Amino acid sequence: MLAVAAKAEIRVDMPPDSPLFLVSMGAAGSRVSSLGGALVVDVKASVDFRNTSNSRVRGVTLLVAADELTAGGKASVSVPSLNAAPGEVFSIPIDLRLLRPRAGMNVPVRVTLDGVLFDTLAFYGPNKLNSRRTMTAWELEARRDRALFAQALREGRESLRRELVASLARQEAEPRGGVQVMRGRPLVSPSVMQIAALNSGGAPVEILGGEAQTSGNEIGLPRIELRNRSAKPVTHVEVRWIMRDKSGREHAGGALSSPVTLAAGAKATVEDRSTMRFADEAAALTGFVSSVQYEGGAIWIPERAVRYCSPEEQRLTEMYRRRGIDAVIAELDRLK
Amino acid sequence: MKHLDERQMASLAGGEAGWLSRWHASRCAECAAGVAKFRAVREVTKSLGSELPAGLDWESLSREMRANILVGVEAAGCVAPRVEDSPSIGWRPAVAFASVVAVVLTGWYLSAPKLVAPPFASVAAADAVVEATPAGLEWKRDGRGFAMLNPRANRVSYSVSAQGAEARAVDYSGQMTITHVVLD
Numbered sequence: 001m002l003a004v005a006a007k008a009e010i011r012v013d014m015p016p017d018s019p020l021f022l023v024s025m026g027a028a029g030s031r032v033s034s035l036g037g038a039l040v041v042d043v044k045a046s047v048d049f050r051n052t053s054n055s056r057v058r059g060v061t062l063l064v065a066a067d068e069l070t071a072g073g074k075a076s077v078s079v080p081s082l083n084a085a086p087g088e089v090f091s092i093p094i095d096l097r098l099l100r101p102r103a104g105m106n107v108p109v110r111v112t113l114d115g116v117l118f119d120t121l122a123f124y125g126p127n128k129l130n131s132r133r134t135m136t137a138w139e140l141e142a143r144r145d146r147a148l149f150a151q152a153l154r155e156g157r158e159s160l161r162r163e164l165v166a167s168l169a170r171q172e173a174e175p176r177g178g179v180q181v182m183r184g185r186p187l188v189s190p191s192v193m194q195i196a197a198l199n200s201g202g203a204p205v206e207i208l209g210g211e212a213q214t215s216g217n218e219i220g221l222p223r224i225e226l227r228n229r230s231a232k233p234v235t236h237v238e239v240r241w242i243m244r245d246k247s248g249r250e251h252a253g254g255a256l257s258s259p260v261t262l263a264a265g266a267k268a269t270v271e272d273r274s275t276m277r278f279a280d281e282a283a284a285l286t287g288f289v290s291s292v293q294y295e296g297g298a299i300w301i302p303e304r305a306v307r308y309c310s311p312e313e314q315r316l317t318e319m320y321r322r323r324g325i326d327a328v329i330a331e332l333d334r335l336k
Numbered sequence: 337m338k339h340l341d342e343r344q345m346a347s348l349a350g351g352e353a354g355w356l357s358r359w360h361a362s363r364c365a366e367c368a369a370g371v372a373k374f375r376a377v378r379e380v381t382k383s384l385g386s387e388l389p390a391g392l393d394w395e396s397l398s399r400e401m402r403a404n405i406l407v408g409v410e411a412a413g414c415v416a417p418r419v420e421d422s423p424s425i426g427w428r429p430a431v432a433f434a435s436v437v438a439v440v441l442t443g444w445y446l447s448a449p450k451l452v453a454p455p456f457a458s459v460a461a462a463d464a465v466v467e468a469t470p471a472g473l474e475w476k477r478d479g480r481g482f483a484m485l486n487p488r489a490n491r492v493s494y495s496v497s498a499q500g501a502e503a504r505a506v507d508y509s510g511q512m513t514i515t516h517v518v519l520d
Binding site: 075 | 456457458459460461462471472473474475476479480481482483484485486487490491493495496497498499504506507508510511512513514515516517518519520
């Protein structure tokens with residue numbers, strides 16, 4: 001199936017056996033402005049899909065590419081925490097900005113489906129961006145966090161309110177931005193920093209130790225040793241970094257998302273061939289396992305979010321902030 | 337035409353009235369009589385003024401007149417409203433000029449083309465970069481690029497890794513949208 005937007009330059013291609021039917025592609029408008037010798041094109045669009053499957057859709061990821069303009073560059077738009085029943089229509093916004101030379105005025109943007117996740121955790125799609133792993137982890141985190149908020153609600157509205165306010169406070173306390181990641185850039189006369197491990201009891205993979213190079217406000221080439229302490233083979237591990245600066249403030253340093261072959265009980269070393277530059281001088285680096293994928297596709301996530309706010313926690317707390325506790329209670333009830 | 341008033345009659349008697357008043361008086365007996373009376377008074381006054389009083393002391397009269405003038409000036413100074421020194425107008429052109437400059441600079445700043453604000457997180461490879469900016473996630477290389485713009489949201493959270501950058505935003509309908517730009 002092929003749809004061409006008349007006003008915008010966005011083309012949506014859907015596989016013929018897709019569980020989502022493209023209802024319409026509405027371009028709210030595009031704006032062209034000049035920047036030096038280049039053109040800046042802003043496109044605002046919204047794609048409407050109908051769920052033609054027999055299951056509820058929990059998440060969708062669309063792959064967005066402007067190949068003639070950005071050879072090698074790819075982007076995606078994901079909508080987690082959906083609850084689209086069979087036959088229901090839902091929208092996904094696509095807001096783009098293209099920067100291109102004046103020559104070659106027409107550069108089409110191609111939108112394709114990368115994955116659909118259902119409430120059964122079944123997945124459909126080409127999965128070019130590993131959407132299956134990502135969306136499954138989001139869905140599991142969403143279920144975990146809704147269960148935690150529902151547990152607080154059973155103790156009373158005030159208990160739920162305290163949980164929501166505490167989460168908002170944690171989110172506000174996180175330093176925003178300030179991290180620059182550079183691939184393959186060696187540090188000049190670095191020293192070695194040991195990486196601390198924050199292992200949770202139930203994690204199937206533990207961090208045995210590791211080290212990184214450091215120089216001033218930069219930390220480079222972190223390398224960690226992992227051990228699979230579960231009975232199942234592991235194919236992918238995601239490790240998140242926390243950098244503590246000289247004044248004791250903690251900064252989220254991104255994640256090491258690495259495919260790995262770890263048989264039951266086996267050890268392996270993974271390395272991030274990049275350098276992180278922070279605003280302040282680094283004093284310590286800590287790593288923790290935030291998700292594990294087993295052979296066969298099953299995903300493990302921590303029982304409780306540690307130093308990391310899931311998309312669903314962020315969504316529900318934002319809903320509380322804007323619309324109050326009754327809206328959150330209704331949402332928890334709707335997504336039981 | 338209306339009859340002449342007393343001022344016009346007096347002026348006509350002194351030979352100072354205009355042609356219209358003269359024309360009217362030549363045809364109106366009532367006004368001509370009035371003019372004749374003013375002429376008679378004028379003649380009497382002229383004859384009286386031609387004879388000065390005997391023993392008139394011009395010096396004494398001069399001092400008395402000067403004294404009266406000075407007293408009048410002093411009295412006027414007491415009852416007249418105080419006139420402030422007019423303020424210097426030197427600062428007014430300066431303020432006006434500064435205002436114009438401020439308006440021009442503000443207009444220039446607002447109209448100057450800006451892609452987005454400076455990034456607060458980025459991922460860079462040898463020939464391309466992905467930047468997290470308040471507007472969204474930008475991929476750039478050699479003057480070309482594209483950006484995934486954030487939806488209208490109060491708060492957007494960003495994260496970066498060696499693979500790319502991610503932005504999460506909850507729009508006003510309560511829907512979470514996650515954009516990801518991959519640096520390959």
